[in-house]
Amino acid sequence: MTAETQNSDSAAMRFEILRAAVKDGAAARVGRLAFAGRTPIDTPNFIGTTSRGALPHLTPDTVGKHLQVTGAYMALEDFIERPQQYLKRIPPIYSTPTTAKHHTRLHSFTAMPQSVTTVLSARRLPAVPSPMGNTNASVSVFTSTGFQILPTKEYLSAVQALEPDIAIPPADLTHSPITPNSKRALRMAERTDEWVVEWFSELADANSRISTFAPILPISYSIQWEYISRLAEDYLPTAQLSGLAIYDADLVPDLADHCAALLPLPRLSLANPPTPHHILRQIALGIDLFTLPFINTISDAGLALSFSFPPPDTSSSPTTNGSSSTRSLQPLAIDLSLPHHATAATTPLSPNCTCHACTAHHSAYVHHLLAAREMLGWTLLQIHNHAVVSAFFAGVRDALLQGDIKRFEEGARQFALAYEPEFPEGVGQKPRARGYQYKSVGDGEARRNKAAWGKLEGGEGEGEGAGEKGEKGV
Amino acid sequence: MASNRTFTSPALSFELVARCSVTRARASILTLPHGTVNLPIFMPVATQASLKGLTPEQLEGTGCKLCLNNTYHLGLKPGQEVLDAVGGAHKLQGWNRNILTDSGGFQMVSLLKLANITEEGVRFLSPHDGSPMLLTPEHSMSLQNSIGSDIMMQLDDVLVTTSPDKARMREAMERSVRWLDRCIAAHKKPETQNLFCIIQGGLDLDMRRECCREMLARDTPGIAIGGLSGGEAKDDFCKVVATCTELLPDLKPRYVMGIGYPEDLVVSVALGADMFDCVWPTRTARFGNAVTKHGVLNMKREMFAADFGPIEEGCGCPCCRPVEEEGAMGITRAFVHHNAAKETAAAHLLTLHNVWYQLDLMRQAREAIIADQFPPFVKDFFGNLYSEKSSYPPWAVDALKGVGIDLLET
Numbered sequence: 001m002t003a004e005t006q007n008s009d010s011a012a013m014r015f016e017i018l019r020a021a022v023k024d025g026a027a028a029r030v031g032r033l034a035f036a037g038r039t040p041i042d043t044p045n046f047i048g049t050t051s052r053g054a055l056p057h058l059t060p061d062t063v064g065k066h067l068q069v070t071g072a073y074m075a076l077e078d079f080i081e082r083p084q085q086y087l088k089r090i091p092p093i094y095s096t097p098t099t100a101k102h103h104t105r106l107h108s109f110t111a112m113p114q115s116v117t118t119v120l121s122a123r124r125l126p127a128v129p130s131p132m133g134n135t136n137a138s139v140s141v142f143t144s145t146g147f148q149i150l151p152t153k154e155y156l157s158a159v160q161a162l163e164p165d166i167a168i169p170p171a172d173l174t175h176s177p178i179t180p181n182s183k184r185a186l187r188m189a190e191r192t193d194e195w196v197v198e199w200f201s202e203l204a205d206a207n208s209r210i211s212t213f214a215p216i217l218p219i220s221y222s223i224q225w226e227y228i229s230r231l232a233e234d235y236l237p238t239a240q241l242s243g244l245a246i247y248d249a250d251l252v253p254d255l256a257d258h259c260a261a262l263l264p265l266p267r268l269s270l271a272n273p274p275t276p277h278h279i280l281r282q283i284a285l286g287i288d289l290f291t292l293p294f295i296n297t298i299s300d301a302g303l304a305l306s307f308s309f310p311p312p313d314t315s316s317s318p319t320t321n322g323s324s325s326t327r328s329l330q331p332l333a334i335d336l337s338l339p340h341h342a343t344a345a346t347t348p349l350s351p352n353c354t355c356h357a358c359t360a361h362h363s364a365y366v367h368h369l370l371a372a373r374e375m376l377g378w379t380l381l382q383i384h385n386h387a388v389v390s391a392f393f394a395g396v397r398d399a400l401l402q403g404d405i406k407r408f409e410e411g412a413r414q415f416a417l418a419y420e421p422e423f424p425e426g427v428g429q430k431p432r433a434r435g436y437q438y439k440s441v442g443d444g445e446a447r448r449n450k451a452a453w454g455k456l457e458g459g460e461g462e463g464e465g466a467g468e469k470g471e472k473g474v
Numbered sequence: 475m476a477s478n479r480t481f482t483s484p485a486l487s488f489e490l491v492a493r494c495s496v497t498r499a500r501a502s503i504l505t506l507p508h509g510t511v512n513l514p515i516f517m518p519v520a521t522q523a524s525l526k527g528l529t530p531e532q533l534e535g536t537g538c539k540l541c542l543n544n545t546y547h548l549g550l551k552p553g554q555e556v557l558d559a560v561g562g563a564h565k566l567q568g569w570n571r572n573i574l575t576d577s578g579g580f581q582m583v584s585l586l587k588l589a590n591i592t593e594e595g596v597r598f599l600s601p602h603d604g605s606p607m608l609l610t611p612e613h614s615m616s617l618q619n620s621i622g623s624d625i626m627m628q629l630d631d632v633l634v635t636t637s638p639d640k641a642r643m644r645e646a647m648e649r650s651v652r653w654l655d656r657c658i659a660a661h662k663k664p665e666t667q668n669l670f671c672i673i674q675g676g677l678d679l680d681m682r683r684e685c686c687r688e689m690l691a692r693d694t695p696g697i698a699i700g701g702l703s704g705g706e707a708k709d710d711f712c713k714v715v716a717t718c719t720e721l722l723p724d725l726k727p728r729y730v731m732g733i734g735y736p737e738d739l740v741v742s743v744a745l746g747a748d749m750f751d752c753v754w755p756t757r758t759a760r761f762g763n764a765v766t767k768h769g770v771l772n773m774k775r776e777m778f779a780a781d782f783g784p785i786e787e788g789c790g791c792p793c794c795r796p797v798e799e800e801g802a803m804g805i806t807r808a809f810v811h812h813n814a815a816k817e818t819a820a821a822h823l824l825t826l827h828n829v830w831y832q833l834d835l836m837r838q839a840r841e842a843i844i845a846d847q848f849p850p851f852v853k854d855f856f857g858n859l860y861s862e863k864s865s866y867p868p869w870a871v872d873a874l875k876g877v878g879i880d881l882l883e884t
């Protein structure tokens with residue numbers, strides 16, 4: 001198929017757009033992303049965020065059996081540490097033998113179920129900012145043994161050795177919440193452009209099993225337009241470019257305005273939306289696939305996600321026309337460490353959930369496990385929280401498939417009115433810090449608490465960027 | 475009620491299936507309120523109603539039919555009130571197979587230095603608020619009735635076996651007998667829960683014999699040999715087990731409390747014991763240790779960083795079997811090394827492997843007993859564990875010689 005028919009295919013990947021809200025431009029859409037040998041991913045959807053190749057607290061058998069997750073984000077920096085005594089050792093993952101079922105090194109080393117689509121990037125999500133910064137030929141990464149230089153060429157050969165289903169070329173990112181000045185932003189675009197050129201020339205006749213999702217930088221379109229145009233003109237026609245890895249969802253409307261050729265490509269958001277409100281807003285902007293590091297953080301905090309889409313009907317409660325201030329907001333998550341869950345007996349972790357944690361177990365058990373600091377508590381919360389987010393996306397897809405865009409927009413409006421803007425804090429003690437990763441988790445939390453979800457309403461209105469500055473009242 | 479091969483009591487039946495023609499090893503079937511259990515058996519310890527990160531479903535997948543919960547811990551968290559509200563420990567943890575609970579006494583003596591034992595019970599300071607508390611035989615029974623365990627243990631007066639104080643040892647043994655009587659009187663659900671007695675008496679074999687006689691007179695459905703997880707010499711340990719099993723009836727299960735090293739299990743089976751428990755296999759998993767038939771391997775060592783073999787070659791656990799097989803993960807040593815002490819999932823994988831190893835060791839012993847091939851099984855076991863016969867532990871050689879196996883013969 002060609003771009004004109006709203007499908008994007010490469011040798012190993014097929015992306016089919018089943019329903020798009022608008023003919024031209026970007027908006028919420030329903031699709032199906034399929035890789036040979038993996039379970040197809042119905043979009044909009046999310047993939048799991050791994051730490052060191054594992055979904056935190058979950059063994060691969062549990063992932064295969066009880067998680068609906070069909071994709072996993074992995075970071076090369078999780079596999080290439082150089083222990084002090086073994087500075088010269090070659091990362092073992094590069095020499096992993098493959099098997100009939102685990103036919104890529106990445107799957108084989110991590111024992112990730114074969115049905116799961118893998119995404120490989122250089123950095124974890126969220127990434128720890130490096131004090132050293134990147135150079136013209138390398139990105140600075142953070143491993144369990146400290147900061148390390150990763151030459152872009154080494155990353156390329158790692159990708160070829162590991163054969164992820166989706167590979168994200170190196171991007172010159174600061175990983176800082178501070179917006180780079182225009183000089184730095186320009187250098188980001190130029191470097192990324194060079195690295196992507198290098199990437200495609202090296203991968204040109206290499207393994208066609210790897211699909212490249214090119215980074216779209218979190219800087220304004222006007223600074224990276226040359227780079228983006230190159231993607232569309234040089235690498236789209238050759239089918240080398242399979243998708244986009246978007247670090248700021250607000251760039252999607254610009255892509256639609258200026259580079260329509262890229263629209264049929266699947267869009268993976270690496271923008272770490274901190275709440276489901278942010279997810280809905282990014283779906284409305286046209287994001288197909290999400291990485292959601294907040295799920296792991298929420299589980300560690302002893303919280304059970306409790307939101308659904310569309311939100312439960314609250315129309316019976318009286319409201320003043322046009323005002324949301326009188327309605328009591330539902331929490332996005334339930335803090336199972338709170339004492340009243342001790343005797344909540346046999347109720348599921350959140351109402352109506354049918355995940356393994358909620359059918360084989362109940363909130364009183366998870367409360368006990370959290371109080372006793374038993375690791376199984378976090379395991380069961382991971383199963384539940386991934387299930388809630390899966391159901392949330394299924395609800396979004398249903399709304400988009402059944403009605404026109406209005407049904408989704410109405411659902412999103414109701415969602416904003418029904419739920420609190422942020423997750424509760426979580427009074428429970430988190431798992432013992434497992435070393436270096438905690439730097440990055442801390443970073444994620446800081447962002448979560450400051451974020452402005454109110455952008456959704458702004459985005460729905462005509463005025464672009466209405467919610468840009470700070471938070472909106474609820 | 476006892477026939478030739480079967481003993482039945484209200485909440486238990488015990489069927490002797492086979493006996494080793496050389497040693498005292500036995501194979502039997504123990505039927506409890508939550509299903510049938512093949513003996514000999516190793517019971518993993520789910521201290522706080524959870525086995526260190528394994529889901530009850532994963533534990534079930536290892537073939538485990540009987541696991542332990544600790545009464546002391548469940549009494550603190552979630553507490554008796556919650557246990558009653560939820561409907562017991564099976565419902566609390568979503569485990570429909572059997573549970574055995576200890577009395578809570580041992581934990582108090584070992585965890586709480588300030589515990590003080592009187593005729594009334596064990597006095598200690600609450601770890602919550604430091605207030606004085608008292609665990610009596612009656613309170614222990616009440617807690618274990620709330621837990622609903624299939625096998626409950628009597629409260630006993632536990633003393634380290636190495637204590638030199640003979641008078642105190644005798645006092646503890648005699649008090650344990652008196653406490654058994656109080657436990658029997660206080661037990662509210664004998665028709666659905668089994669109460670086992672615990673034989674005490676330290677390393678004094680005569681005192682052990684005396685205790686056996688007293689305890690057996692109370693006719694509990696099963697019998698435990700207690701007080702042996704301390705620092706006693708392995709020779710002494712074996713003598714105590716052998717002395718007790720000699721006096722115990724054939725048609726009741728025999729439980730040696732708190733042991734779990736593979737050699738200890740194999741030798742104790744040869745001495746005629748049926749049931750064992752220990753936190754070691756699951757605790758050592760969290761330090762990155764894999765239990766294998768060739769000994770304990772620490773997966774954190776650099777030599778495993780690029781070792782792409784399974785944790786143990788030939789192991790049938792879900793981690794070690796090749797991923798192409800049904801329900802298998804194809805985990806490599808390299809992946810466990812990569813995440814040991816870094817991601818909890820690595821500890822869960824090793825826990826799964828180690829529990830499987832211990833259960834499978836007892837399954838193999840059982841099959842060997844039924845086939846009357848137990849002595850060669852024991853020899854193979856030690857042959858795999860040690861590269862030289864000269865490094866076999868003397869205590870094991872001696873203990874096995876006492877029941878007809880000469881490990882050193884060629």
Ligand SMILES: [Zn+2]
Pocket residue numbers: 348349350353354355356357358383384385387
């Ligand atoms: Zn659930």
Ligand SMILES: [Zn+2]
Pocket residue numbers: 785786789790791792793794795827830
């Ligand atoms: Zn194994």
